[in-house]
Amino acid sequence: MHQRLRRIVQTIALLATNSYFAAIPAGSFYQGAAKGVCVPVLNCYACPLAWGSCPIGALQHFVIVRQFPFYVLGILGAIGVVLGRYPCGWFCPFGWFQEFVHKLPLPKFSAPNWLRHAKFVVLVVLVIAVAWWTFEPYFCKICPAGTLEGGLPWLIWKARGSEYSEGMEFATRVFGLKVVVLAGLVLLMGMMRRPFCRFVCPLGALFGLTNKVSMHRLTVDPDLCTNCGACAKNCPMDLEPQNDVGSVDCIRCLACTWCPAIRAGFIFSRGSRSRERAPARGAGVEGAT
Amino acid sequence: MRKIIATVLLIGFVAFVVYGVTAYQFDETFVNGAMICLSCIGVG
Numbered sequence: 480m481h482q483r484l485r486r487i488v489q490t491i492a493l494l495a496t497n498s499y500f501a502a503i504p505a506g507s508f509y510q511g512a513a514k515g516v517c518v519p520v521l522n523c524y525a526c527p528l529a530w531g532s533c534p535i536g537a538l539q540h541f542v543i544v545r546q547f548p549f550y551v552l553g554i555l556g557a558i559g560v561v562l563g564r565y566p567c568g569w570f571c572p573f574g575w576f577q578e579f580v581h582k583l584p585l586p587k588f589s590a591p592n593w594l595r596h597a598k599f600v601v602l603v604v605l606v607i608a609v610a611w612w613t614f615e616p617y618f619c620k621i622c623p624a625g626t627l628e629g630g631l632p633w634l635i636w637k638a639r640g641s642e643y644s645e646g647m648e649f650a651t652r653v654f655g656l657k658v659v660v661l662a663g664l665v666l667l668m669g670m671m672r673r674p675f676c677r678f679v680c681p682l683g684a685l686f687g688l689t690n691k692v693s694m695h696r697l698t699v700d701p702d703l704c705t706n707c708g709a710c711a712k713n714c715p716m717d718l719e720p721q722n723d724v725g726s727v728d729c730i731r732c733l734a735c736t737w738c739p740a741i742r743a744g745f746i747f748s749r750g751s752r753s754r755e756r757a758p759a760r761g762a763g764v765e766g767a768t
Numbered sequence: 769m770r771k772i773i774a775t776v777l778l779i780g781f782v783a784f785v786v787y788g789v790t791a792y793q794f795d796e797t798f799v800n801g802a803m804i805c806l807s808c809i810g811v812g
Contacts, residue, residue: 551788
């Protein structure tokens with residue numbers, strides 16, 4: 480039920496962020512006032528159909544112009560404090576794309592858990608430090624979402640003779656690198672679940688920090704949990720919800736909430752007596768689900 | 769306790785947004801976003 484609803488919400492979010500269809504016949508892109516609004520998902524503002532701005536692109540811009548990003552961090556923080564990493568699981572078009580590609584019939588495997596920390600390195604080093612030192616948005620230069628949503632559409636716009644693409648030269652090392660990064664990642668998406676969200680996404684890293692304090696949270700009822708591990712098998716982030724239900728990597732997709740032991744809700748809602756700590760391993764009834 | 773922390777953080781972040789808007793950061797984001805991001809496309 481949750482997952483069918485999530486697919487619908489993801490589709491609506493995709494259209495809500497990228498539906499400036501007037502750009503298609505005109506070979507143009509949206510330049511109106513909504514571009515001042517940072518969307519809470521990784522959505523390239525170079526996409527001709529995009530209404531809003533990418534928060535990571537805007538964050539790098541404020542680093543480059545030497546302003547503390549009150550506006551960007553305020554939007555992301557306010558949404559994160561209410562919803563945690565919920566936007567990653569329900570609204571992000573690039574997350575939806577990864578889940579779509581993962582359905583391809585390719586060999587499936589997982590990756591070591593310590594690689595999850597890499598997204599924090601990407602956030603601190605590539606998004607903040609490198610932008611500060613070089614005055615260039617280097618994350619954007621390799622961002623696969625930018626290639627998919629911005630680079631490739633603009634290649635098509637240029638082929639169609641768009642006046643806005645005059646002077647764009649696509650036979651560059653940067654564009655070649657972007658295409659290689661996207662192609663490699665698409666291959667990985669087919670073989671493992673949400674690799675970009677798990678190991679790379681700096682926006683996911685920011686939202687993940689709010690998971691521990693967010694008003695929306697998941698709880699495990701230790702009286703009902705049998706530690707059967709079925710929730711872990713369902714988790715698109717390869718987490719073990721029964722052991723770390725408030726993980727910074729949890730995208731709040733609610734796939735684990737089919738189990739009656741795991742509940743989703745807001746901290747202000749009544750009747751929530753479940754605890755966030757996990758029950759001890761083996762504490763439940765063996766074999767029960 | 770979590771309710772208090774979350775509420776204080778929410779108020780703080782909303783204050784960030786308000787201050788950012790008064791400091792013309794909405795306009796800065798708009799101008800930046802309304803240009804073609806050549807880095808995003810891979811041609812700049």
